[in-house]
Amino acid sequence: MEFLSLLDITFFLLAALGALVGIIFGAIPGMTATMAVAVCLPLTYALGLNHGLALLLGLYVGGISGGMVPAVLLNIPGTPSSITTTFDGYPMAQKGQGERALKVCVIASLVGGLISAIVLFLFAPILADFSIKFSYVEKFLIIFLALTVIASLSSNMLVGIFSGVIGVWLSLVGTYSISDGGNGKTRLMFDFMEPYLFEGFSLLPVLIGIFGISTILLEAEKGVKSGLTNEKIKIGKGAGFSLSVFKGRLTNLVRSSFIGTFVGMLPGVGGSAASVLAYTQERNLSRDSSEMGKGAPQGLIASESANNALTGGALIPLLSLGIPGDSTTAVLIGAFTLQGVQVGPLFIPENADTWYVMMTALVFANFVMFFLMFYAIKYIAKVIMVPKHILFPIIVMMCVVGAYAINYGIMFDVWTLLIFGVLGYLVQKVGLEVAPLIIGFILGSSAEVYFVKTLESFGTLSIFFTKSPIAVVLWILILASVAFSIVMRLKSRRELKADLPASRLNKEELS
Amino acid sequence: MKFSKTISVFGSAVLMASLAAGASIASAADGPLRGNIRVVIGSTSTGGDTYQNSSIVVDKLAERLDLNMKVDAVGATAAFRALDRDSRGNTLMIFHDQSYLGYLYGVEGYDNIFEKYTVGPTVAINPGNAYLVPKDSPYQNMTDVMDAVGNGETVRVAIQPGGVSEIGFSAMKNAVSIEHPGMEDNLVAVNTGSQADKNQQLFDGQADVINGSVQANEQYTRLPEDDQKAMRFVWLTARNGTIEQAPEDGMGQTDREQLLEFVEPNVTVTMGDSENFTFDKEFFFLYNKDMDPAIVEQIDTALEEIYAEGEIQEIQKNSFFIPNFKPSDEAAAYLKDKMTRYEGIINNIQ
Numbered sequence: 035m036e037f038l039s040l041l042d043i044t045f046f047l048l049a050a051l052g053a054l055v056g057i058i059f060g061a062i063p064g065m066t067a068t069m070a071v072a073v074c075l076p077l078t079y080a081l082g083l084n085h086g087l088a089l090l091l092g093l094y095v096g097g098i099s100g101g102m103v104p105a106v107l108l109n110i111p112g113t114p115s116s117i118t119t120t121f122d123g124y125p126m127a128q129k130g131q132g133e134r135a136l137k138v139c140v141i142a143s144l145v146g147g148l149i150s151a152i153v154l155f156l157f158a159p160i161l162a163d164f165s166i167k168f169s170y171v172e173k174f175l176i177i178f179l180a181l182t183v184i185a186s187l188s189s190n191m192l193v194g195i196f197s198g199v200i201g202v203w204l205s206l207v208g209t210y211s212i213s214d215g216g217n218g219k220t221r222l223m224f225d226f227m228e229p230y231l232f233e234g235f236s237l238l239p240v241l242i243g244i245f246g247i248s249t250i251l252l253e254a255e256k257g258v259k260s261g262l263t264n265e266k267i268k269i270g271k272g273a274g275f276s277l278s279v280f281k282g283r284l285t286n287l288v289r290s291s292f293i294g295t296f297v298g299m300l301p302g303v304g305g306s307a308a309s310v311l312a313y314t315q316e317r318n319l320s321r322d323s324s325e326m327g328k329g330a331p332q333g334l335i336a337s338e339s340a341n342n343a344l345t346g347g348a349l350i351p352l353l354s355l356g357i358p359g360d361s362t363t364a365v366l367i368g369a370f371t372l373q374g375v376q377v378g379p380l381f382i383p384e385n386a387d388t389w390y391v392m393m394t395a396l397v398f399a400n401f402v403m404f405f406l407m408f409y410a411i412k413y414i415a416k417v418i419m420v421p422k423h424i425l426f427p428i429i430v431m432m433c434v435v436g437a438y439a440i441n442y443g444i445m446f447d448v449w450t451l452l453i454f455g456v457l458g459y460l461v462q463k464v465g466l467e468v469a470p471l472i473i474g475f476i477l478g479s480s481a482e483v484y485f486v487k488t489l490e491s492f493g494t495l496s497i498f499f500t501k502s503p504i505a506v507v508l509w510i511l512i513l514a515s516v517a518f519s520i521v522m523r524l525k526s527r528r529e530l531k532a533d534l535p536a537s538r539l540n541k542e543e544l545s
Numbered sequence: 546m547k548f549s550k551t552i553s554v555f556g557s558a559v560l561m562a563s564l565a566a567g568a569s570i571a572s573a574a575d576g577p578l579r580g581n582i583r584v585v586i587g588s589t590s591t592g593g594d595t596y597q598n599s600s601i602v603v604d605k606l607a608e609r610l611d612l613n614m615k616v617d618a619v620g621a622t623a624a625f626r627a628l629d630r631d632s633r634g635n636t637l638m639i640f641h642d643q644s645y646l647g648y649l650y651g652v653e654g655y656d657n658i659f660e661k662y663t664v665g666p667t668v669a670i671n672p673g674n675a676y677l678v679p680k681d682s683p684y685q686n687m688t689d690v691m692d693a694v695g696n697g698e699t700v701r702v703a704i705q706p707g708g709v710s711e712i713g714f715s716a717m718k719n720a721v722s723i724e725h726p727g728m729e730d731n732l733v734a735v736n737t738g739s740q741a742d743k744n745q746q747l748f749d750g751q752a753d754v755i756n757g758s759v760q761a762n763e764q765y766t767r768l769p770e771d772d773q774k775a776m777r778f779v780w781l782t783a784r785n786g787t788i789e790q791a792p793e794d795g796m797g798q799t800d801r802e803q804l805l806e807f808v809e810p811n812v813t814v815t816m817g818d819s820e821n822f823t824f825d826k827e828f829f830f831l832y833n834k835d836m837d838p839a840i841v842e843q844i845d846t847a848l849e850e851i852y853a854e855g856e857i858q859e860i861q862k863n864s865f866f867i868p869n870f871k872p873s874d875e876a877a878a879y880l881k882d883k884m885t886r887y888e889g890i891i892n893n894i895q
Contacts, residue, residue, distance in 0.1 A: 378764030
């Protein structure tokens with residue numbers, strides 16, 4: 035219990051400050067948890083390892099959680115892992131249930147964060163050993179499984195798959211990076227585009243553009259006046275929140291938290307896959323998933339518990355293998371490096387005090403995040419009451435600043451934001467589907483890397499089916515996910531057909 | 546801790562956070578270098594040696610020059626581009642031998658640094674570039690690996706192509722071509738990316754040898770043999786003299802004496818003409834070609850003073866770096882010579 039002497043007031047204040055600043059970073063479109071940690075990383079020099087970690091872990095938890103605010107209220111995923119939060123959060127906000135949606139998100143986030151912290155504390159070394167059983171083959175299959183959400187998310191399966199393929203195609207623009215074992219040559223572009231698109235389209239400007247800017251364009255098209263009065267009437271109605279929302283959702287909450295932790299601990303799979311996967315599973319396994327995507331709290335529970343569970347999950351390989359689980363922990367590892375502390379398989383046994391300090395900071399940051407957000411929500415939710423002619427220009431400005439800042443001052447990222455904003459608007463006008471497109475975009479490039487690396491390593495396609503029992507299980511899940519979507523689609527079509535003659539009959543009777 | 550101190554630490558953290566967020570105002574400085582200075586590095590990782598070493602140097606330099614300087618881990622291509630755009634001296638770059646090895650290997654985005662940029666001072670060596678095998682590998686040392694290749698066995702080496710990670714592999718291949726002519730094809734490169742990927746190749750049995758580093762892999766070498774993750778060093782590419790300068794305690798629980806077992810003359814990879822291949826990963830500054838030479842001079846002088854004080858050497862050694870300050874002119878001539886030597890090896894095996 036020697037580590038208790040390391041926990042002073044400064045430690046807790048720094049963790050709380052981290053959570054607060056993190057929430058602000060996460061809530062501003064274009065600013066992410068990764069960026070917050072990167073900006074404050076040099077502070078670990080002055081603060082020392084333990085105080086530095088308190089601040090950085092606070093930023094991490096806050097940054098991941100803060101993403102829910104713009105996702106729900108403005109349809110802009112504040113961080114890539116809150117993309118699935120927009121699916122149900124924004125429709126709820128439009129129905130005047132923004133506050134309720136955010137409260138659901140905050141509670142789900144807390145539960146997800148705590149479950150993953152417990153898993154991290156109790157099982158880190160064992161799970162790290164399990165995670166190295168996931169080679170390129172299994173990682174490809176995990177991403178493939180997450181991609182199957184496209185089938186269940188689309189309102190028209192063919193159009194959805196087509197949109198998803200466009201997303202994958204867009205994600206491949208640029209180079210197959212040398213750091214991924216590629217040849218570093220550009221592709222899918224004309225020569226004159228090379229200076230801009232050498233590294234492809236940046237994820238966040240694309241996300242913010244396609245969700246945020248296009249939403250603003252669509253709203254602006256409706257006209258400012260009518261929109262404003264609508265919001266005025268709707269706000270406050272049905273906004274009440276009670277814990278009964280979670281009734282019958284415990285399985286979803288726990289399952290999604292475990293999915294988040296699990297995906298987090300697989301290096302290189304990516305944080306966004308966690309919430310997408312949790313959302314898919316809820317959609318497939320829940321008895322009443324028909325409302326998902328139209329404003330169902332269960333979608334928020336799945337998404338937010340999974341993305342906060344990512345925090346503990348991503349720390350598992352970091353602290354047990356010295357390998358960061360996601361982009362934020364990749365920056366966080368710098369705190370150890372700067373202090374000359376090695377992270378690797380023997381980190382936990384050799385640095386027990388630091389380990390306990392980290393766990394304390396992680397749990398404490400989750401509670402701070404909860405209290406800060408839960409009680410601030412009713413004020414935050416009022417954002418949508420701001421008249422749109424004032425709100426929209428502010429959002430656009432914040433998006434532009436965020437896009438410019440995300441890669442430390444690349445102007446093309448601002449153009450990416452605007453191009454994808456217009457593209458997102460047009461895509462919806464021509465009837466393509468945005469959600470599958472963006473999921474294809476997020477997951478496409480890592481799917482490619484793992485697919486190519488598998489073939490390079492094993493030299494045969496059959497390895498995807500025969501590599502390991504884990505691969506077989508993943509194939510079963512993939513097939514089940516696709517089959518479920520098809521069955522659901524056929525069922526709803528039958529119901530629609532059954533309804534049609536009846537309504538026609540009614541009409542005839544009326545006439 | 547007293548409450549007032551708590552408040553002051555907390556307050557300074559808030560203040561520093563806002564400074565780090567870019568809200569700082571450029572401080573006044575006397576020399577030609579002024580304003581906010583961005584130091585881009587050739588790696589995107591903040592957990593790697595480039596960031597760590599650059600932070601140590603830039604921290605001291607900022608203090609000495611009384612300037613606001615910040616290290617940005619943007620990666621090689623973005624860093625070169627940032628440097629191309631700024632001839633005022635407000636963007637500087639720190640990178641290592643990858644900057645010219647990338648060019649020698651023909652990697653996209655790399656040019657001849659000696660023609661396109663001004664090569665600045667060297668600051669440190671990372672002596673940790675290593676090759677490892679699984680702990681239960683039949684290959685006990687590099688001789689076993691070379692003999693196996695010479696006897697027609699295929700040996701797979703996981704590397705990241707096009708740079709520091711590949712140069713050791715090229716040297717091995719060159720050595721095979723000298724000692725076992727015609728058998729070079731038995732040494733196969735497995736192209737991967739990050740250290741995590743290389744480790745995973747070993748765990749999966751898809752590679753027999755991997756490139757790694759003392760810093761990243763030392764803990765793995767202390768795992769019991771029945772652990773799937775356990776590894777063994779077989780070769781450190783650094784010069785014997787470089788490791789000799791490392792702290793006696795070495796890294797983790799592997800001391801300097803143990804590390805010396807893996808460098809020449811205990812482990813030899815021939816370059817021909819009775820010369821052994823060695824490779825020290827050296828960090829140095831790169832500047833925009835059109836930058837004011839007075840800035841080059843200013844940084845040289847400042848670093849000379851910093852190294853003369855001796856404190857930075859201690860910090861570098863504690864982080865397992867070997868201090869290695871050479872002023873710009875000396876560094877450029879030295880690195881150009883180094884490039885020529887490795888160019889020979891790469892040409893030999895093509």
